[in-house]
Amino acid sequence: MTRNLTSLLALLAVALCAAAPAEAAKRFTIRGAGFGHGVGMSQYGALGYAQHGSDYKQILGHYYTGTAISVLKAPRTVRVLLQSTRGAASFRGADSAAGRALSPRKTYSVRGRAGGQVQLVSPRGRPIVTAPAPLRVTGPGPITVLGASGFQRTNGSYRGALEFRPGTLGGVNVINALDVDDYVRGVIPLEVSASWPAEALKAQAVAARTYAMTTNKNGAGFDHYANTSSQVYGGVAAEQATSNAAAAATKGELVTYQGKPVATYFFSTSGGRTEDVEKSGLGTEPLPWLRSVEDKYDSVSPRHRWGPIRLTMASAGAKLRGLYRGRFRGIDVVQRGSSPRIVAADVVGSAGKSRVNGPTLRARLGLFDSWAFFTSISTGNAPTPLPARTPAAVVARVPDIAGLSGRVFPAKARARIAVQRRLAGRWVAVGSVETRRGGRYHAGVPAAGSYRVVFRGDAGPAVRIAG
Numbered sequence: 008m009t010r011n012l013t014s015l016l017a018l019l020a021v022a023l024c025a026a027a028p029a030e031a032a033k034r035f036t037i038r039g040a041g042f043g044h045g046v047g048m049s050q051y052g053a054l055g056y057a058q059h060g061s062d063y064k065q066i067l068g069h070y071y072t073g074t075a076i077s078v079l080k081a082p083r084t085v086r087v088l089l090q091s092t093r094g095a096a097s098f099r100g101a102d103s104a105a106g107r108a109l110s111p112r113k114t115y116s117v118r119g120r121a122g123g124q125v126q127l128v129s130p131r132g133r134p135i136v137t138a139p140a141p142l143r144v145t146g147p148g149p150i151t152v153l154g155a156s157g158f159q160r161t162n163g164s165y166r167g168a169l170e171f172r173p174g175t176l177g178g179v180n181v182i183n184a185l186d187v188d189d190y191v192r193g194v195i196p197l198e199v200s201a202s203w204p205a206e207a208l209k210a211q212a213v214a215a216r217t218y219a220m221t222t223n224k225n226g227a228g229f230d231h232y233a234n235t236s237s238q239v240y241g242g243v244a245a246e247q248a249t250s251n252a253a254a255a256a257t258k259g260e261l262v263t264y265q266g267k268p269v270a271t272y273f274f275s276t277s278g279g280r281t282e283d284v285e286k287s288g289l290g291t292e293p294l295p296w297l298r299s300v301e302d303k304y305d306s307v308s309p310r311h312r313w314g315p316i317r318l319t320m321a322s323a324g325a326k327l328r329g330l331y332r333g334r335f336r337g338i339d340v341v342q343r344g345s346s347p348r349i350v351a352a353d354v355v356g357s358a359g360k361s362r363v364n365g366p367t368l369r370a371r372l373g374l375f376d377s378w379a380f381f382t383s384i385s386t387g388n389a390p391t392p393l394p395a396r397t398p399a400a401v402v403a404r405v406p407d408i409a410g411l412s413g414r415v416f417p418a419k420a421r422a423r424i425a426v427q428r429r430l431a432g433r434w435v436a437v438g439s440v441e442t443r444r445g446g447r448y449h450a451g452v453p454a455a456g457s458y459r460v461v462f463r464g465d466a467g468p469a470v471r472i473a474g
Contacts, residue, residue, distance in 0.1 A: 031387030031413050032468035035323040035337065038314035041305075041376035043274025044366070045282035045348050046289050046297055047071065048214050050199050051311075052277050054207045055304020063209035063257070070281065071262050071271060071296045076213065079259035083187045085219050086229040087240055089152055089165070090181040091174050094118065095128065097153040098169060098181075101146040105138045111146055114153065117181075119173035141170035141182070141228055149243045152181055165193075165242040172228045182229045183242070191216045191254045192246050197239040198273075201247035208253035217262045217271040264296045272297065276308040278346065278378050286344035288366035288377075299345035310375050315465060320383065326371050333358030337383030337416035338368065348377045355416070384467030385413040386460055389449060409472055410451040415462045418446035422462070426450050429457040429469065 043049075048070035056066045064076055090096055095118040101109050104127055109115060115135075116128045126137040144150060149164040167185025174180045194215045195201070195208060215238055223230045224237060231237035261268045272289060284290045284297035305311055324335030333356040341362075342350040349365030365377030372379075389412035415424055422442045427434040440450040440460075452458055452472050459469045 031385040032470055033320040033383070033385040034466075034468045035318045035320050036314075036382045036384070036465040037316040037318070037372065037374065037379055038312075038465070039374060039376055039379035040276075040278025040310075040312050041346075041348075041378045042276035042308065042310035042313075043376060044272070044287055044289055045274060045277060045344075045346055045376065045378065046284045046287045047272035047274065047281065048210065049277035049281060049302050049305050049308075050207075050211065050273060050275050051308035052281075052302040052305040053210045054199070054203050055302075055307045057204040057207035057210070058307070059304055061206065063206045063213065066206065066210040067213060067262055067271075069300060070273075071264075071269070072298045072300065074262050074264050074269065074296050076260050077263040077266070077268070079187075079220075079261060083220060084167075084184055085187050085190050085231060086170070087183045087185075087190065087231050087233050087237075088180060088226055088229040089169075089183050089233055090179075092178040092181070093176060094178060096171065096179045096181045098144065098150055099153070100148065100150040100164070101144045101169070103146070104144040105136050105142055107136055109144075111148075117142060117171040117179050119177050119179050123173060125171045125173060125179060140172040142172075143184075144169040144171070163242045163244040170228065180227065180229070183233075187216055187219055188254060188258055190219060190240065192251050193240050193242045194219075194238050194245075195250035195253060196247045197241050197245050201250045205249070205253060205256075208250055209257050211273070212250075212253045212257045213260050213262060214271040214273050216257070216260065217268055218273070220261060221268050221270045262296075269294075269296050276310040276376070277302040277305045278311060278376065279303070279305055280346040282344045282346040282348050286350050287348065288364055313375055316374075320385075323372070326373075327354050330354040330361050330363060330367075330371070331356030331359060336414075338381040339417040340381070346378055349379060380463075381417075382462060382465040383414075383416040384460060384462060384465065386411055386458075386467045386470050387413055388470055388472055410449060411458055411460065411470065411472070412449045413447070413460070413467070415442055415446040415448065415460070415467075418442050418462060420444045422446070424448055425461040426452070427459050427461060427466075428452070428454075429459075434459065434466075 053066045095116040097116040099114040100111050102111050113130045118126050120126050125140050125142045127135040129135050145168045149166050150169050151164045165183045166189040170182040170184050172180045191212050195211050199211050233240040262271050281300050283299045285293045331354045336355045338352050340352040344350050353360045369377045389410045426438045428437045440448050442448045457469050457471050460467045
């Protein structure tokens with residue numbers, strides 16, 4: 008009796024070991040929705056509302072809950088960093104600088120000096136004046152900033168004035184100081200298409216103006232960058248007749264909550280619902296005007312839904328290196344927001360996991376949005392199918408044909424996965440099987456051929472089963 012029991016246990020151990028695929032093929036699949044951080048106004052959603060007859064005030068009222076539109080009582084100046092050079096910065100089109108008359112037809116330069124000073128240099132390279140920063144330059148019209156080397160190169164013509172301040176390593180920061188309404192003219196067509204309906208452009212104008220007035224990067228003498236760190240701004244070269252008309256039609260208008268201007272975050276595509284600000288990574292405290300709302304016309308965006316993105320487990324693990332221990336197994340989302348963008352998720356390895364937020368995953372994996380779903384599937388050729396009495400369900404099979412074995416992550420026990428076979432150039436369902444603990448599965452197959460498993464619409468890698 009003891010000898011028979013020992014033999015039986017040995018046979019079972021062999022069978023169970025055979026369930027684990029040798030050199031299993033692995034695939035990591037990502038599906039998602041939206042493009043951007045998800046808070047405030049969806050630009051494509053605003054386009055959809057405009058196409059369905061909403062005016063700009065209705066659009067803004069929808070995305071910024073409980074707000075109203077108010078008008079600036081006096082002109083306001085914003086300061087935008089255009090360049091941060093390693094050496095001198097050049098310009099033309101100015102007629103005055105530091106109390107000196109200049110020729111608008113000539114090109115001048117400015118270089119940094121010690122003690123917080125800058126030096127204005129003539130077209131022939133001779134110093135004109137050295138003065139404390141900022142050195143303010145004005146002209147009869149837009150002033151042209153010429154190319155320079157540095158971390159930021161924003162060349163072109165700009166309304167208002169230029170201000171020069173010492174930068175790092177002897178360089179110069181070039182700052183455009185201008186009225187907020189002129190600033191908005193250079194923002195709208197770079198944030199959305201100038202061909203969009205007028206009401207969508209007006210909504211963007213008011214949101215951009217309000218954002219400029221209520222946020223500040225607290226730079227050395229400037230409020231905003233000219234790129235996506237603030238809003239994309241291109242000066243006169245960016246302006247279009249349609250977007251200028253939208254800026255003029257909404258001149259001075261701001262989004263306000265209980266009478267005060269508020270931060271009007273905006274982004275490209277919501278995927279169908281925006282997110283609460285405290286669940287997005289943009290803030291930690293709830294704000295009543297930045298609540299999650301339905302976005303029923305956002306489907307006009309090409310990023311309304313995206314994916315599947317298919318990666319090898321090795322490439323996905325490389326992007327997430329340092330966030331798990333051991334071999335990368337997958338991502339388990341543990342909390343979603345209202346949209347449902349990811350609030351918290353575990354990056355899981357064979358020897359340990361770590362908790363991260365949605366923006367971290369978006370940045371590490373290069374995703375359009377943190378509204379994302381992840382599936383890891385491994386599939387291998389199991390040399391010997393499990394006995395028919397095993398608790399795992401199997402596809403009907405010829406007993407001497409090998410089966411499929413692997414893991415789906417994240418998947419709970421008794422999750423149903425489909426088994427497909429490649430026939431005549433198409434994948435055809437041949438049965439299904441339930442997962443066991445840890446997402447493991449084992450399935451027999453009816454004949455030799457190419458097979459794969461599918462879980463919630465995501466297909467695992469194909470494997471060849473020999474007869």
